[in-house]
Amino acid sequence: MSITSTTSPLHIGDIAITPLSDGHLDIPAAYFSNASDEEIQAVSPTTRFGATCWLIETGHKKVLVDAGSGTWLKARFPETGCITAAGSSLINAANDITDIILTHMHADHIGGLVADGQSLFPNATVHLQNSEWAFWTDENLVEAVPEDKKPIVHLIQSLARPIASQIRLHDGSADLENGVHVAGAPGHTPGHQIVRISSGGKQAMLLGDALVSGALQFTNPDVHYALDSAPETAAATRKTLFAELAAEQIPFAATHLDAPDFGTLTATGSGGYHFKPLA
Numbered sequence: 001m002s003i004t005s006t007t008s009p010l011h012i013g014d015i016a017i018t019p020l021s022d023g024h025l026d027i028p029a030a031y032f033s034n035a036s037d038e039e040i041q042a043v044s045p046t047t048r049f050g051a052t053c054w055l056i057e058t059g060h061k062k063v064l065v066d067a068g069s070g071t072w073l074k075a076r077f078p079e080t081g082c083i084t085a086a087g088s089s090l091i092n093a094a095n096d097i098t099d100i101i102l103t104h105m106h107a108d109h110i111g112g113l114v115a116d117g118q119s120l121f122p123n124a125t126v127h128l129q130n131s132e133w134a135f136w137t138d139e140n141l142v143e144a145v146p147e148d149k150k151p152i153v154h155l156i157q158s159l160a161r162p163i164a165s166q167i168r169l170h171d172g173s174a175d176l177e178n179g180v181h182v183a184g185a186p187g188h189t190p191g192h193q194i195v196r197i198s199s200g201g202k203q204a205m206l207l208g209d210a211l212v213s214g215a216l217q218f219t220n221p222d223v224h225y226a227l228d229s230a231p232e233t234a235a236a237t238r239k240t241l242f243a244e245l246a247a248e249q250i251p252f253a254a255t256h257l258d259a260p261d262f263g264t265l266t267a268t269g270s271g272g273y274h275f276k277p278l279a
């Protein structure tokens with residue numbers, strides 16, 4: 001079975017990285033803060049987030065990075081869950097997926113792992129940061145969060161249960177072999193991680209939600225997002241990553257950029273960056 005995409009793969013040495021679009025989400029401007037009136041105006045009343053997952057093929061492994069929303073967020077975001085829809089090429093080849101890297105456990109990244117209480121990718125090892133799994137699966141979390149956050153914690157915990165036997169936990173950087181590494185990049189969630197790919201002297205990076213808004217956070221990496229668990233830490237992580245990406249000219253992508261293109265960053269001199277899609 002081959003997994004198809006409307007976007008062509010990026011080749012890094014022997015590795016192919018194919019973007020898979022799970023759909024899109026329209027996010028209210030009120031989710032952003034620590035921004036100027038003009039910046040907020042630019043994303044009002046809503047701004048469109050893409051929802052990109054990736055398939056990394058190394059020759060030995062088929063690694064899915066995040067699994068999209070599945071069926072779980074359609075009431076709020078009807079245009080989600082595409083990659084795991086019935087009959088999709090990914091679902092038809094689900095048994096071939098050897099590994100799944102979860103950048104973090106928000107439902108728009110793990111919803112596609114589970115349907116009818118069953119894991120949809122039963123042969124995959126699922127890679128997470130220890131701190132992420134520990135945070136979301138804590139039995140006391142539902143009681144600890146405000147009333148409006150309880151349903152999402154319930155959902156995340158119900159999605160975690162069917163995949164528990166497939167989980168492999170990491171503490172910070174870990175070599176998953178064949179040129180694929182994960183590395184801690186906290187702030188959006190306690191154990192958020194990114195993916196580093198290297199082969200043949202070339203590199204690429206998948207940022208997950210270390211960057212959420214292409215409209216706001218390239219020019220102003222200090223903009224906060226309501227779903228960041230620690231917005232200051234998220235901004236510090238983002239700035240460290242942006243500095244490295246610009247200095248090394250590493251091609252990268254992030255889940256919620258409006259287009260699934262890889263691109264590079266150039267510092268603009270005002271603390272901001274310019275994103276240039278790869279030609």
Ligand SMILES: [Zn+2]
Binds near residue numbers: 106255
């Ligand atoms: Zn997300």
